[in-house]
Amino acid sequence: MIRDLELSILEILFNDARTTPARIAVMTGHSEEEVTAVIRSLEAQKIILKYPAMINWDRVEADQVEAVIEVRVTPQRDEGFDAIAEQIYRFDEVSSVYLMSGAYDLMVTVKASSMKQLALFVAEKLSTLDHVLSTATHFVLKKYKLEGVIFEDRRQDERLVISP
Amino acid sequence: MNYDRVLNSRIAQVPPSGIRKFFDVVSTMKDAISLGVGEPDFTSQWSVNDAAIYSLRQGRTHYTANAGLMALREAACDYLEARFGTRYDPKTEIFMTVGASEGIDLALRALVEPGDEVLMPDPSYVSYSPGVIFAGGVPRPVVTREEDEFRLTPEALKAALTPRTKALILPYPNNPTGAIMERPHLEAIADALRDTDVIVISDEIYAELTYGGKKHASFASIPGMKERTITLNGFSKAFAMTGWRMGYACAPAEILRVMLKMHQYTILCAPTAGQYAALEALKVGRETDYAYVNEMVRTYDRRRRIMLDAYKQMGLSCFEPRGAFYTFPCIKSTGLSSQQFAERLLREKKVACVPGTAFGESGEGYVRCSYATATDKVIEAMERMKEFVRGIRN
Structure with a gap:
């Protein structure tokens, strides 16, 4: 219950x-x-961590850029992926880090105020970390849906206002 | 031309739905919140839409068998057995209709001879009484009361039975009251009918929408009742698919054959794309343990509770409805009639509900408020209704 x-x-x-x-x-x-x-x-119990609002930042700051970076790393003895993940997620630029199955290990999303700044972050901070083998950066062009919310849902309530 | 002379007087004389009158008023008001909607605010699942689109891409644009796709009939029979414990033969005891509405019409026309009486709870869905008249019968409303939680009681049923009674329409969970009939209540009805030849038309379109741990009981699952029951159901409410117009009728083969004959000659078959959509809804439902249905039910339940709590705060009595997506508060204490209440609430606070009288004479003193509307709108509407009722009382 x-x-x-x-x-x-x-x-x-x-x-x-x-x-x-x-x-x-x-x-x-x-x-x-x-x-x-x-x-x-x-x-x-840290099940509820925070109460944020879901914001469509595209409509606020046109010059903010976001990228999804595929990172391949060497797991460390005793620590697995956790230690290297922490080294990455501690950066303020990093907004999320996931451990993935498949062709790469960590999926990192990074936000910056310009494409150049983001590229520099990858080149100077991320790629140079010990145990990072390679990175592949994909810039986000447009967000359609996040956490079940469609950003520009054009559907309206078209039902008859009164029906039997 | 004198059209009165050419039109069928029996049909022309049936008054237009009371809902229609109110619809015309509401549609002129742009920013009103409507609690008058009798269909889900959810839309059909995308995989359902996708299945229909795929069927079109495959060129499945032809008629199906009159009774509908065999795969769909089988899936629907499995669904009914799994969910409500009624077993029908997909070959002879079910066919797909254009909404459960077609099923109502066919059931009545298959049974009613001129002058036959058909019983139905009052208040009830607007189509039953006209449907009986169209079929040449005589509608006999049986009053249900708030103190009985708007259930049809065996006493009221027995008092209404006459030698001319041909059928009983049993529409639970009920529109507009939200009442349900649990198994013991249905057993009592069954006992009252056992020595008669009265056929039960059990409209179970809201069967999936029950609350408070009450699971729907299907009349045909009461021992001995299947042979006298026409079960009508469909995809509109359970799977949020109203616009697809997909329903089905189940009955003993002898009855179903006659209904299917009319369907054959007048409709031919339910829309093919809709049948593929319906098949997908059942398939996804079975595979996900009806996650989509359950999510809708949880959401409806929360809104239902919000409304009931609001009525309490307003000082309006309302029995606790445990089915469909309607509340049916009693507004007698405001001193207004149903019509006045609904009209003034709309004009003064821009909230639309439906006067109870649209569903029969005994709906006087009540209004139907649907919670098939976004939760924040339900909350806002209840705030406005609170102000309205307070205004009247002061």
Whole structure:
């Protein structure tokens, strides 16, 4: 039961992080105190990490560039990929790092204010790290969908306003 | 030309739907929030659309068998058995219709002789009563009450039975009330019918949409009832596919044959692309354990609770609906009629709901509010309705 509630709360907050505990209580049929306690516990367990807004940055700063970089590395004894991943994700320029299966090891997304700056970061910071064997940089040209949200959804509610 | 002389008077005299009247008012208001919509706000899954597009690319633009694609009939029979425990033979006991609506029409025309009576709960979906009249029958509304959670009771049913009663339309989960009938309630109805020849037309289009751990009980699954039941269902509500117009009718072979004959002569077959889309919906459903359906149900349930909580705050009584996507609050305490309430709410707060009277006389004192609308809009609409009710009370 508590597990159901946890999942419901996560689903509701994932859709709209502004939903108040009082509202969630109504939506799930539990008390506000119970909901608040579950949220606190989810935060304490680092299941909920942060409550950010999803922003379409393309419409804010036209000159921001983003790239997805495929990185091949040599895993280290005892540490595997974690140590080298940390060396990469600590850079402020890096917005996400994933360990991947397949032809390369780490997928790194990097943001910078110009293409040149981003290229320099790859050339001077990323490629020169010990254990990095190679990089392949792909610039992001346009984002269509992120975390289930379509950025320019042109669909409108075209249903009849009243129907039987 | 005097059209009154050429038009069929029985049909011409059926008044247009009360919903239609209200529709004309609402459509003139641009920024109103509508709680009047009787279809999901979800759209059909992309894989469903894609399957239909693929069928077109393959050149599948011809008729199918009158009863529909055999693969689809088999999939639908498996689905009904897995979800609701009713087993039909894909060869002789099911065919695909143009929405469950076609099934209603065919069922009534297959059964009704001039003057036959057809019972239906009141309030109910707007098409039943006209459908009976079109078929030459006499609609007999059976009043259902809020204190019975708008269930059809065996007592009310028995009181309405006459020697001319041909059929009972049993539409649960119910539009507009959101009422459901659980297994014991259906058993009581079954007992009341056991010694009669009354056929039950069980419109189960909202079967997937039940809440609070209540699973839909299908009338044909009550022992002994399958032989007298026409089960109508479809893809519109369960899979958010209203515009595809895909439904199906299930019944004993003897009844189904007669319905299929009319379908054959008048419709030929349900749209082919729609059948491929429906087949994909069932396939994806089975493979994902109906994840899409379940996600919709969870979302509807949360909105349902938001509405019920809001009515409580407004001081409007509303029994807890456990099916479909409608709430049916009682607005008698405002001193307004259903029509006045709906019209003033629309004019003053730009929120559209449907007067309960659109669904039968006993809908007076109630309005139907649908929660098949984005959650933030439901919340905003409830805020406006709160202000409206407060305004009336002060």
